[in-house]
Amino acid sequence: MAHVGTATSAVGGAGRDLAGQYLDAAIGLLERVRDEEAGAVTEAGRLIADTVEAGGRIFVFGAGHSSLPAQDIVYRAGGLALVNLLAVPGTVGVDVMPATLGSALERVDGLAAAVLDTSPARAGDVLIVISLSGRNALSVEMAINARALGLKVIGVTSLAYPQATKSRHSSGTYLKDHCDVVLDNKIAVGDAELATDDIPAPFAPASTVVTCALVQAVVATAVGALAGRGITPPLLRSGNVDGGHEWNGRIMAEYRDRIFYRS
Template identity: 75%
Template sequence: MGETGSASGDGKLSGQFFDAAIGLLRRVRDEEAESIAAAGELLADTVASGGRLFAFGAGHSSLAAQDLVYRAGGLALMNLLTVPGVVGVDVMPATLGSALERVDGLASAVLNCSPLRAGDALVIISLSGRNALPVEMALGARALGVRVIGVTSVAYTTSTKPRHSSGTFLKDHCDVVLDSKIAPGDAELSLDTVPAPFAPASTVVTSALLQSVMATAAGALAERGIEPPLLRSGNVDGGLEWNERVFAEYGDRIFYRQ
């Protein structure tokens, strides 16, 4: 957590938050380089072998998953695996989404109705990695022959108890684990005059971490002589035409258009 600030200067607090976020990004860049490379190669392998790409996150972790889907500069084959009630804060009351993350059996029901199959890859994002939904999602996906990239904070495993009946965390069921380095509680700042820590950085760090993986995957495909199936912005000249070509070529692996 960042240094304790004073109540007198919002500018000081904003600077502290940027410093904390930049520090986390540097740690991820330096300490997770090997895992980022492995995750990028895994996605490249999946694309090259005809597999499909999916991303899942519950609650605010869904924001980083959505950031990968139908994204200018991103891989067109990345699809969002949705679980009703946990995509962002799309239910009322919002606390219902948190409750659903702890329900045993929900992930299995979703996987049974999803297009996931052997040879695909699934990115699962869960900051704590302790709830039943992401753990069960990873277990079920791997049982189907799907390779799993987990994005989580390993620090949570030493300061919290798992909530899945197996007594395990998300990180225990992944082919590649990406550690976001976020401290338990996800709040980077504190003040003597404020009773709770504040200023979460997990979304910033997780999104950057995953975009670095996407960049690695694109580069890995290019090194193999395969044109990465990237999308362009529809707001630049020629972008829409480019995307239609990609959609036509890879339509059988893109589910957000169906």
């Protein structure tokens, strides 16, 4: 975590310096991910490409703020049309009251099994599980149960947490222990990149920025792998460009048995 000098003004020079410090920290993390996770990104992209080629489907799950990178690759212009959000009601974001309910649900044993058993996921599919800490029962069990059903699991997490925190799953294990591929987003425990002498808590989280980029890098790799095999990737186009809706309609029709967010 970067430590910057005392802020003297929210608008003046120190305020601008904090913005620069945050952006520098985020860029530094992105550079680390680029340099240190290249092999895992390639492996994850190849796994997704293999699944698409074999007729399988792609699912992604994240709870709390980890749901944001998950949502970022679902029904997204420029993204693979076959990525489906595996949503657990009450855990997708701050759409429940109190907001702490979502955090509580992440610690409930057995919830992941119920979700997977009632989902369209099946053997041969891929599930991407995104969890910053990787310590809560929901993400751990999501990976365990998915593999038991015959899915391949890609985990996106911070490997700093298992070194500094205690697992909240009865097995004492973490998300990283139940994945076919693990992607480390390099986020420090606490997810705050800045601290100043006159502000009582660290601030400026970067996990969403970095994790979104990391997952998009995996999708880009999968797209490239498919094209390299002579397979046209099922990509979506923006509905805000001419012809976008028509293009997407054709993709939705062609892959309707593998897309579950369509009506």
